[in-house]
Amino acid sequence: MNYDGDIIRPPSEADSIIIQVTVGCSHNKCTFCGAYKDKSFRLRSEDEILENIAFAAKYCKRQKRVFLADGDALILSQKRLLHIFSLLNTHLPQVRRIGLYGNAKAIRSKTTEELRELKSLGLDRIYMGLESGDDEILQKVKKGESGDAMILAATRVRDAGIFLSVTVLIGLGGINNSLRHAKESARVLSQMQPRQIAALCLMPLSSTPLGAEYKSGDFQLPDAKGMLLELRELIRNITCRRVMFMANHASNHLPLQGILLRDKTMMIEKINAALEGEQPLVPEQFRAL
Numbered sequence: 001m002n003y004d005g006d007i008i009r010p011p012s013e014a015d016s017i018i019i020q021v022t023v024g025c026s027h028n029k030c031t032f033c034g035a036y037k038d039k040s041f042r043l044r045s046e047d048e049i050l051e052n053i054a055f056a057a058k059y060c061k062r063q064k065r066v067f068l069a070d071g072d073a074l075i076l077s078q079k080r081l082l083h084i085f086s087l088l089n090t091h092l093p094q095v096r097r098i099g100l101y102g103n104a105k106a107i108r109s110k111t112t113e114e115l116r117e118l119k120s121l122g123l124d125r126i127y128m129g130l131e132s133g134d135d136e137i138l139q140k141v142k143k144g145e146s147g148d149a150m151i152l153a154a155t156r157v158r159d160a161g162i163f164l165s166v167t168v169l170i171g172l173g174g175i176n177n178s179l180r181h182a183k184e185s186a187r188v189l190s191q192m193q194p195r196q197i198a199a200l201c202l203m204p205l206s207s208t209p210l211g212a213e214y215k216s217g218d219f220q221l222p223d224a225k226g227m228l229l230e231l232r233e234l235i236r237n238i239t240c241r242r243v244m245f246m247a248n249h250a251s252n253h254l255p256l257q258g259i260l261l262r263d264k265t266m267m268i269e270k271i272n273a274a275l276e277g278e279q280p281l282v283p284e285q286f287r288a289l
């Protein structure tokens with residue numbers, strides 16, 4: 001498969017055919033994110049996309065899912081997306097599910113009807129980064145969004161009947177704003193009502209502005225215990241129902257997974273046990289992004 005640079009995809013898309021339709025991220029300003037810092041955003045040409053699809057049609061006949069890379073493929077115009085979806089349907093008839101990253105701005109650039117149209121052609125799953133529900137933190141990390149704007153975007157995805165997976169970053173408020181970050185994120189997530197929440201732990205990268213702040217001491221990251229307290233506060237305050245909650249990414253200190261609200265007590269008890277030293281944490285050298 002001919003890709004431009006490294007490809008990043010959600011863990012749950014590990015078995016998907018990756019078709020790269022854009023390069024980089026159209027926003028690319030978040031101070032904590034090093035994913036696409038070395039890439040200038042561009043749309044891939046028709047020839048490049050067709051080359052990916054032709055490769056997949058020849059060698060990926062058993063794979064039934066497609067993930068459209070890179071960072072926010074949903075930012076493509078509706079006309080362009082409809083064209084790509086029809087190419088996928090024609091050349092990869094075995095594909096049952098299409099997923100992509102969509103930031104809040106890209107989602108809001110589509111009407112509910114347009115999202116429904118994409119769903120009818122196979123768009124099944126949108127992965128969106130909330131990072132924090134706290135407006136001050138969002139502004140500080142240059143996310144370019146507010147909590148309310150994220151809720152609006154999430155509502156549109158839900159109304160279109162598309163599965164929404166949302167990521168929140170434990171530690172993003174630093175030590176000083178840790179519990180506020182947790183509470184505000186829980187408040188916004190509860191209104192977004194996604195189908196899946198993934199809580200990752202921030203690991204500052206030296207290549208990012210936040211990494212530089214961390215190195216200079218201007219940003220103080222909570223330690224493992226602080227992150228667990230923050231995670232507990234987040235889980236405690238989430239009120240939406242029937243959502244898969246996952247904190248089992250390689251960056252997490254304590255792998256956790258459950259359905260909210262059903263498993264809230266179980267997850268909080270597991271965190272309490274870890275805080276009491278009765279539950280082992282992932283050794284630092286095994287944590288990764």
Ligand code: SF4
Nearest residue numbers: 025028029030033071
């Ligand atoms: S976090 Fe998402 S929106 Fe922000 S720069 Fe990274 S890929 Fe782009």
